[in-house]
Amino acid sequence: MKYKWLMAVFFLLPVCVVRAAEPIPGKFRMYLKEIRSDRIGNTPGVITYQVVSPDRLYVRITWNLPAAVSQDSLNVSVLPAFTPGFNWAPLLTPEKHHVIAQHVFRAPALIVANDAKLLSVVPDLDLLQQERSVPWYMDMDAIRNQLVLGMGNTTVKEHVLFTRAPGAVFPKGTVSLGFYCLVSEKKDALQNPFQQTVSFLWSKWGAPLYREGEPLQRTDLDPYVKQTYEWAFKNWRPAVWQELELDGKKVGAPVFIVNMTQSPNYKGIPNQREFRSVWNQAWFNSLRSAQGLYRYARRTGNDTLKQYALQTKELALSFRQQQGFFKSVVATEMEEVTVDGKQYMRSKGWDTRYWGNSNRNPYTWDARMAPYHIADMSFTAYWMLVWHNELEKDRRLLEYAETYANALIRLQDKEGFFPAWLDLKELQPLQHLNRSPETSISVTFLLKLYAVTGDERYRSSAVKALDAVMKNNLQQGQWEDFETYWSCSRIGTEEWVGKKIPRNNMYKQNNFSIFWTAQALLEMYHVTREKKYLVAGQRTLDELLMWQAVWQPPYMAVRTLGGFGVMNGDAEWNDSRQSLFAELILQYGQLLHRKDYNQRAIAALKASFVMMYTPLNPGTMQQWQARWPFFNAKDYGFMMENYGHGGVTDAQGLGIGEFTIYDWGNGAAAEAYNRIYDHFGAGLFRTNF
Structure with missing residues (x-):
């Protein structure tokens, strides 16, 4: 009973x-x-x-x-x-x-x-x-x-x-x-x-949590953007802004990276963390950040900031093309100096400049010797088209992108993939990731170019490439790209590439290539109106969203809702990539009438500013002050790219970093906000989704 x-x-x-x-x-x-x-x-x-x-x-x-x-x-x-x-x-x-x-x-x-x-x-x-x-x-x-x-x-x-x-x-x-x-x-x-x-x-x-206002208790993000630009172009300008003359033109951009020793409040001797450089690659991209600066300058009538943006555009166009391909880094020679028995890194100045490529690759840490990277070039060329379409009808941007595209489509293999890296001299594919979802960023670029030119070659190449990624990478979860193995998380570099880890029945994965593929699928759906691309795109987006924080852990000392992790072999929270992802999530939300996607997009955008040192973020500010007590108002806007990267945190500043990458931090967040503002209007941020 x-x-x-x-x-x-x-x-x-x-x-x-x-x-x-x-x-x-x-x-x-x-x-x-x-x-x-x-x-x-x-x-x-x-x-x-x-x-x-x-x-x-x-x-x-x-x-x-x-x-x-x-x-x-x-x-x-x-x-x-x-x-x-x-x-x-x-x-x-x-x-x-x-x-x-x-x-x-x-x-x-x-x-x-x-x-x-x-x-x-x-x-x-x-x-x-x-x-x-x-x-x-x-x-x-x-x-x-x-x-x-x-x-x-x-x-x-x-x-x-x-x-x-x-x-x-x-x-x-x-x-x-x-x-x-x-x-x-x-x-x-x-x-x-x-x-x-x-x-x-x-x-x-x-x-x-979103309805309670997390992760930021405000809808107006303009103050964060203002502090970003005051930090970069006023308070930290001597350390951040880099200016040089090329072919009779004044060009410039914010430097790749600065650290806390370069603060105007630091009493010790400054030490540069990495070589002084400016990057235009799939990660740190000065051309992308400059577009946010241009949009903000246009909206606020600030001609000084607009000139900074235009100088960065000129720098991007100064990267000379070799049979259509172009490098992604301009840098200075460095030297080690000794002061009171301690070693410090110094730049020898822009008169010692050289051109190179990202050193996040399988072949060399020397940017001068690094091979061409297709993803870097396609990403930069994509932003050239965005600038041409939305900011200025500068014909040089379109011509530069077309020259590159014509070289790119000649590299496509029979199955549809684009290679990852090219030898500097022979311009031939090297051996790593030649059938990878890095191909997807080239799809998005080619579709953008097709929309501008109507040239069917670009559309056909993009369709073939995306179908290859759908067949070979998407369903298998083979999300391998340059960051998966050749950035800071190098576990598996020798034995895992192209192979599943048996105990987990998974590849080592990075969500850059997930994002690129979700973006390419959405763009392909808009071009072809074929539902299979939208269905696959939503699946890929949902996989991407498995990396987004949905709660506020009691053991995290900063706000976390909406922030993104990076890969299944690393530990970051609130990584700067959320600023890149936010508009794509919103685009899917608008198309599919998904309230949850819309909320996630706004949460991701807000999370992009959570790590900023500013009174606008009192909790985060306490963590910064615990780690670097000399910070003051001149440092407002300083922002680490993520939180808890090393896998440990506490309430006394552990998990807070020591550097800012403008193009992968505050400048990237400001760009995303200004772009979404232009595309969707100020009312979006007050919408109660």
Whole structure:
């Protein structure tokens, strides 16, 4: 009779609770084979199930401890009732000692699927905010078909993966761990395994915070933009603004990077972190930032700022083309000087300038010797077309882009891909990433050029290229690009390129190429009106959104909603790429009438200013002052590109960096705001989506 009564409750009420002694409820047994729980000391966990909806099950495990227990870790294992072919997790755990630390719980989930079933396991972030005695973690063992949620200390290994660490102490009383299981066998969910989780995470945690005003308690972002330009072109101008004469023209741009020793308030001897340079590449792009400055100057009638922008445009056009191709970096020679027994890096000045390419590549750290990078050239040429179309009808920009495009399409292989890197002398493809989704940024550029010229060659080349990415990269999650392996996170450089990590059934992934592909798919849909591109574009966008923070962790000392991480082998929050992503998310939101996408876009744009040192961000400002107490009003606008990059943070400034990259920080954020302002109007920022 006891069991019959319980089943009656199950069918009569929308929410029910079933004890662990009972089987996994109803249809969920089609997706969940078993849930196993470790003991804490000698105390077993009590598992309860709550059917929230036909496709959502809530699971909680509770331990009632009569005394504190020292125990290194606690695992709860979820065993799917089917064999997946698809796996997704926010961080790689290539060996059994690796875990996904709560530090990277931006939009935490473990997703598995095959042709018939999908299961997503999402930690209960409300419970995590309460259960703060022992940190949480996740793990995904694809070989054993096991999803794990756990509790225990972690430590950083490599750059940046996490491993288990000893020393956890579970306190006397009740300890709980909870999670949601989202399931589906619907065709659209199987085609897009991210959408169900993306929607749930935002509706459950992101949207309520957004409605409260997170991540910034203001709708007017102009003050941030004003402080950015005052910082770059007034208070820090001697360190930031670089000016030189080329072919009788005065050209210039903000320098690639400055650090805290270059502050006007720093009492010590300045030291330059990297070689003095200006970049126009797929990451740090002075031409992109200058467009934001131009838009702002036009809107405010500031001719001085407009002249700075025009000088940067002239610098971009000064990069000479070699059979259509062009370099991405102009730099000065550097020297090391000794003062009082300490070494400091100095520039020898712009009279020693040389032209080169990004040193974030597989071949050399020397920018002078670095090969041409197709993604850098396509990205810069794309922004030349934006400037030509929206700011000035400068024929030189269009001609420069056309010359490059004609060289580019001759490189396309039979399948449709563009190579990644070209030898400096022979202009022939090198060996890395020649079938990668870096191709997608060239698709967007070619479609932009087709829209301007009507030349069918550019459209045909773009269609062929995007179809290759859809066939070979998109469904497989092979999101490998230059940043995946050849920036700061170099784990797997020798053994993982082009291969899945078996324990996770995933490639090492970077979301630059996800963004480029989502952008290319949307542009292709607008050109062709073929629905397959929109469907694939939304799937790719949803995968991108799995990197966006949907909550405010209690262990993060800055505001996090809307900010983006970078890859499944690193640990950043609030990375500057969110400024690049914001308008694309908004474009999908407007087209698909998706309120959640619109909210996410505005949150991403606001998050782009969260790391700024300014009274407008009192919480962030406290962190800056804890790290660099000499900062004052002359430093307002200084902004690190991200937060918590090293995998650890605290409330005393740990996780705060030491440098600003104008073109990948405050200048990039200002550009995004000014562009979105021009495209959608000031009212957008006051809209209650």
